[in-house]
Amino acid sequence: MPSDIENINPEVVASLSEREHSLAEDDDSVVDPIDQREHPLTLEEIKVAQFEHIRVDDKRNSVEVLFTPTIPHCSMAxxxxxxxxxxxxxxxxxxxxxxxxxxxxxxxxxxxxxxxxSWSVNKQLNDKERVAAALENDNLLVAVNRCLTPQR
Incomplete structure (x- = not known):
């Protein structure tokens, strides 16, 4: 029976909420869970978003997040x-x-x-007009909101 899941057996790690991490106490909003709908796990639990790849510079008012697609050919990046x-x-x-x-x-x-x-994805993700246009698409907005609403 074929599956729609590209990465059937992801490596699973404990989420930040399950680990002690003093830096996380300063700004919980940066590490709130985002669900990955292919799996009943968060992006953090399947190592897509990792705390060590998030940089917050309060003085420069900037946040940088580097994420790892679930597999090298991830169509959901x-x-x-x-x-x-x-x-x-x-x-x-x-x-x-x-x-x-x-x-x-x-x-x-x-x-x-x-x-x-990869450059195209990065450009799209960091272009305000492209992000705004993407979020005007009702179907895409529904998909994004589903990912941001915990299902547990």
Whole structure:
């Protein structure tokens, strides 16, 4: 029986809420769970979003998140990045500039020397007009909101 899931057996790690981490106490909004609908797990639990790849510079009003697609050929990379960006935009004060990108070397098109796809995803995720246009699409907005609403 074929499955729609690209990564049937992801490596699962404890979520930040299950670990002690002193830095997380300073800003919980950056690490709120985002569900990955292929699995009943959060992006953090399947190592897509990891605390050590989040940089918050309060003095410069910036947040940078590097995420790792679930597999090198992940077709959901843009949606995952958009969900991360929307979570941050909804959680952080307006003064923050948010930068969400695929971690270098984690997507097949980049590893093959064809970084056009990864670059394109990164460009889309960090272009205010493209993000606004994407969120005007009712079907896409429903998908994003589903990812941002815990189902547990």
């Amino acid at each position: 843009t949606l995952i990045g958009l969900c991360i960006r929307v979570r941050l935009l909804r959680s952080l004060p307006d003064r923050f500039k948010v930068d969400v990108r695929i971690r270098p070397g984690t997507h097949a098109s980049e590893a093959a020397g064809k970084c056009k796809y």
